[in-house]
Amino acid sequence: MTLELRGVDKSFGPVRALSGVSLTARPGEITALVGDNGAGKSTLIKCVGGIHRIDAGEILFDGVAQVLHGPRDAAALGVEIVYQDLALADNLDVVENMFLGREDVTRLRTLDENSMERKARAALTSLSVRTVRSVRQKVSSLSGGQRQTVAIAKAVLWQSRVVILDEPTAALGVAQTEQVLDLVRRLAGQGVAVLLVSHNMNDVMRVADSIAVLYLGRTAAQVRRIDVTQTQVVELITAGRSGELGLSGAVV
Structure with a gap:
């Protein structure tokens, strides 16, 4: 399912x-959402998730405009957000x-x-997950990378069509980061539209198909990753434009 934002405004008081944010996330692709602190990334994903109602x-979703009154509306359309804190219960098993x-x-x-055990194993197997020893082990016993695996597999289990990942590799080691990025690639390979929010430019340049840059609440540009260098993306993040690219507000 294609997710598209057109001219989205959101204010909190003054x-x-x-x-005027515009963005497109296509099925089978990883769209990275990047920007400095305060650029509007968190607000954007909460609007897509139905937590915030847009002002304009x-x-x-697949070309049809939707009014999201709450998270249930977004979930019904197949939207799943995996937040940085994962919202997993440590005292429960996988x-x-x-x-x-x-x-x-x-x-x-x-x-x-x-039934639940069978479906949980199937979701993990579909992503070729081998790092979770048992679906009956407590989440408190899992590493950070394994927790991300469970959260992403949960999105697969519920047949989510748009999955938003909020800083999935934050605080992970090198090996765990590689495992999670491989998992994200496999998720997109299943035809899911993946929106990857990240500050890690190395991760973005390694896995993204498209990069959407927010600057002070506006879309600086959305570009194909193969068409830009990391330096050019950083210019868009820090200045809202890239002199070398001649880009400002372009969405592709």
């Missing part, structure tokens, strides 16, 4: 957080976290543990 503009609030039940209205 503070304009987003102004349009949010389109299966319980993946089905939290959406548990399978039997005809007798008891928890269908076998």
